[in-house]
Amino acid sequence: MESTISIKVEFSGGLELLFDNKRSHELALPAVVPLNNDTKKDVVVAEGQGKPADVAYLIAYLRDHLLQERAELFEEGGTVRPGILVLVNDTDWELEGEGEYALRDGDEIVFISTLHGG
Template identity: 35%
Template sequence: MVQVKLEFGGGLDAIVADRTKRLQVDAPVRTLGELITWVRRNCIREKHDMFAVSEATVRPGVLVLVNEVDWELEGTTRYELQPGDHVAFISTLHGG
């Protein structure tokens, strides 16, 4: 179990339960890939495909930051979460 701060931006907050932009969660996960799966199952209330296209990765157009650093510099889904990590999911796609 790891305590993580989650943030949803760029409109993703609209599909999160309670339409919240920020959550602090205790998730039974070890890696960022496992966290994405957990968030998709436990935090996203509708339009799951707008967040993630598969269980362990986000859809194209969703920027992932770990402690304000692009997740690609941290090892993407393999990143080992640390207590207190701040993970932001930001949609770069805007509908009209």
């Protein structure tokens, strides 16, 4: 099994403002991550103690490593703040198991805020 996976992340609807005003990001994530979504770079996952990197891990990772300001506008209680839509390869994440969706190499994850003015 590969030790890292590459994914593409996109922010829109105003969320990009929290991420250095950059809409598109390419990331390399560890293929296997701790069960508690600890995103520290040097964390060691013991044999049989991890899980495949999933969207819940990605949210924690984005909060810990890419977010520039006001974390509470993005993450809340281990998931995205209500009012943020998530798409996994252009499909509503509610159809893909939400945070439990296991990421695959080449996946594209989009986060859209609906909270900005109409």
